Amino acid sequence: MNDKDKPRKSRRSSGAITLRDVAKLAGVAPITASRAVNSPDQVSPDVLKKVQDAVQRTGYVPNRVAGGLASSRSRLIAAVVPSIVVSVFVETIETLNNTLFEAGYQLMLGQTGYSPEREEALLEAIIGRRPDGIFLTGIMQSSKGRSRLLASGIPVVETWDLTPTPIDMLIGFSHSDIGREVADFLIAKGRRRFALVRAGDERAMRRAAAFQTRVAQQGFTGVFVDNVGASRSLKSGREALSRILSQVPDVDAIFCSSDLLAMGVLTEAMARGIQVPKRLSIVGFGDVPYVADMMPALTTVHINGSGIGRQAAGFLVDRAEGRPVVEPIVDVGFAIIERDSA
Amino acid sequence: MNDKDKPRKSRRSSGAITLRDVAKLAGVAPITASRAVNSPDQVSPDVLKKVQDAVQRTGYVPNRVAGGLASSRSRLIAAVVPSIVVSVFVETIETLNNTLFEAGYQLMLGQTGYSPEREEALLEAIIGRRPDGIFLTGIMQSSKGRSRLLASGIPVVETWDLTPTPIDMLIGFSHSDIGREVADFLIAKGRRRFALVRAGDERAMRRAAAFQTRVAQQGFTGVFVDNVGASRSLKSGREALSRILSQVPDVDAIFCSSDLLAMGVLTEAMARGIQVPKRLSIVGFGDVPYVADMMPALTTVHINGSGIGRQAAGFLVDRAEGRPVVEPIVDVGFAIIERDSA
DNA sequence: TTGAAAGCGCTAACAA
């Protein structure tokens, strides 16, 4: 036994069991142990058994970061979300995460808090990790961000929106169409005096703008817009209705930029004895699970968040494993779900 | 210029800009470039500028996985959560993630879906990534899991519960105390006929058991328990109340294992014209943001989820950076928030 | 089927 076979631990070693240790114990070369662990059918049954025994005995857990560096495949996917407390994104992330996990990938989660500066820092941190794919909530607006992403060569899927110029793949729906169709829906219900309660993000503004345009096109009075900014709580919804009522006492339809805001408006309406939907129609956005079973049940815009997550995971994994994605741009649409509140 | 200075790209290279490229452009050694990037004050202003220019010109983004391998510090923290659609955990994860990000760490998210098999697979995947720390929701029950974690040497913080034998660090509260105190609270309100609506997870069962014990101790009739299993929706809450009413028509107090279930019970009560809290008291668990502003506002058990996330992030970062955590076991307690529903 | 050699891109350790 010569010197280099001695179990001399360099001062730098992390001390954990490595493939080397396993290989030595099994009496094979490291690369053979690697094959036994990663592609068992490339190895003789005899070797396989010896290696598996060694793994068992040592409690060896492969170091995926070393593997990732060597193979330039991290099996890591990054997701960028504005916030997970904004419940409309939660189902998407949950399904994305679960689908990825089943395919052997881990999810790295980053939140921008709707802040461009944070988004930029996040992007840098993400690219530095060399994930095999990046999931983006929304379209990357900043051109700096777009070019970084492009330069990184990492597969990207933008979601929750549509654009003629995606960075790479795209799974979304049209926010303008939603605004327009909700306006039509409410007009068809005989409503005449409209208001919007919306958060300050770009997509909510786009839905709102399309709604206003449509209402104007159809010849109705201007739409009162209440902007709650960053406070997307039920409470802001309640306060918003108070403000609206003081400005537009005869309001008879309100479209909110989220279900939670809609719940707030609904709650305040009930507190004031305003009958919903008789005197006031309320429409939400997102179709978060519980709004279907509330009383009254909320009329809202349904987005298949879970479907977006699943599909995005599929796209990203396909690309990570070298399979082309044949239709990388998909419009998943939306549906106005008519319940009791409108 | 000799051979090894030529920009010969090996067949294996990922093709991206590396520190080598930057160093060459700046006319310094790679390690000097590394220092300029990572600890700018260890380097002369002149070198710093040259390197920064080179970084700018090339669009270099450091490869953190290579860095992590070399330094055995991944700057990655893993979090294990039952599910993020279970809203009570969302705030914790959000705060954990944000706090970590500010300290320069990324979060890897894993969901067990309350399944032990998945938890085991997840643990393996996580340890393989060699994160600098692991955040666990709840106590690691499986002894196999515990020993794996212990063997990995990775700092661990268990949360949302208390145990005399934590793996490492612990930030939690007593579920038995909650069950007991809610029982006392309801008894003090003059309630006499109790029911529980609970999900099938271990912590909910512990709260329920303590509640039952206390009620029995105080000499009241047995508590009717409705187990909704894995369906934690508002709808299950509604259905639970229907079942309870058919078994215990004179029920006057219900403690639910989550706010969402409580909202369901509340909704069903309103649908049936049962006056809350006059005829029926309802108590939730979690104090999810919006329940304070509902009508009636929900009486519930407040947990400082955000605080747990922040504190856990602090512990994990301290340990990752070699700072000892002086009081690594903390009971954050809870508070019964009395609102309108009880 | 198995193995030796040579990296992946970075940083620790030591030296100048």
Next chain:
DNA sequence: TTGTTAGCGCTTTCAA
């Protein structure tokens, strides 16, 4: 302050 050397733990490449 800067550089040289030698890895981190794995996998690709090429050869046997």
